[in-house]
């Protein structure tokens with residue numbers, strides 16, 4: 001089975017860019033100027049992303065409804081200590097405020113997984129994003145030792161603790177979502193005997209959206225879906241994240257103090273046979289405040305094949321997707337980007353079971 005770096009070796013991200021010193025730029029350079037950018041999200045919102053209290057006895061039902069109708073929800077009372085959320089933001093803040101030459105010491109290579117740099121999706125867009133990211137896959141020790149030779153262990157400890165805590169929450173959320181689909185612990189062998197998803201794989205993505213001189217013409221992170229089962233996102237109190245909803249357009253996800261945003265990813269879309277569509281989302285930037293976010297991108301163990309679950313397949317609901325491992329799907333994403341889901345599709349959409357990336361194909365204008 002190919003490793004992720006082997007998968008990416010065939011689809012390296014080569015983006016020609018002069019190192020952007022975001023802080024010194026008074027004007028938006030042409031290479032960052034996006035046209036046809038609809039930054040006015042529906043201001044008088046009648047609807048907003050569901051907020052679910054994880055202590056609510058009806059949480060699974062509410063989550064199921066949110067996944068079906070939005071592909072995203074926010075959770076409160078999730079049990080993650082606020083101290084840990086503040087600490088992981090501090091790690092991100094410390095990293096992104098380092099001088100550019102330091103950050104480039106840990107630059108992600110074009111075919112690499114971990115390190116500092118542009119988002120992988122950058123190669124699919126003609127314009128650059130007002131964004132810098134740092135990907136952690138496994139231990140951050142080597143990179144953090146290079147960044148903070150005297151002081152790396154504190155940063156490492158926080159990341160490892162965050163990772164462990166998020167893994168537990170991801171397991172809990174996974175079951176709530178599967179339960180809402182009528183899938184039990186016995187039905188998913190790779191969930192483990194106690195169903196804790198201990199073997200799940202995950203990547204931690206630190207994101208920074210610096211202050212921008214011309215936010216109406218810049219893009220923080222271009223529209224995309226995550227290639228995960230689910231993503232747990234912590235955003236600081238600065239808005240910018242928007243999700244696309246059929247009939248409403250772009251809807252801002254209002255930051256909740258210490259709340260977490262949960263995205264349905266493409267692999268859950270596949271596992272649910274299209275019942276829980278992965279959410280298309282993007283990030284806009286801000287004139288006065290830097291925005292930081294931390295994404296815990298969670299997938300299945302690397303040897304597990306994800307396919308539409310047998311309980312969700314019948315003669316009237318044929319399987320819409322073939323089986324894929326996470327690495328295989330990341331390879332499809334690296335090659336086809338927004339057509340990755342279609343690339344693993346078995347049959348054409350029927351009725352309301354449709355492919356979100358296809359549905360939004362023509363509604364997103366960039367570049």
Ligand SMILES: C=C1C[C@]23C[C@@]1(O)CC[C@H]2[C@@]12CCC[C@@](C)(C(=O)O1)[C@H]2[C@@H]3C(=O)O
Nearest residue numbers: 119120121135203205224226227228297333
């Ligand atoms: C495992 C991964 C998912 C991801 C690509 C990556 O190798 C690490 C970062 C992830 C991310 C975060 C920003 C959006 C995204 C589309 C991207 O370019 O990098 C996702 C990728 C994904 O979910 O496909």
Ligand SMILES: O=C(O)CCC(=O)C(=O)O
Nearest residue numbers: 205207235241283293295
């Ligand atoms: O910064 C955000 O709010 C979103 C980040 C994101 O979409 C990602 O890391 O995949």
Ligand SMILES: [Fe+2]
Nearest residue numbers: 224225226281
């Ligand atoms: Fe995302």
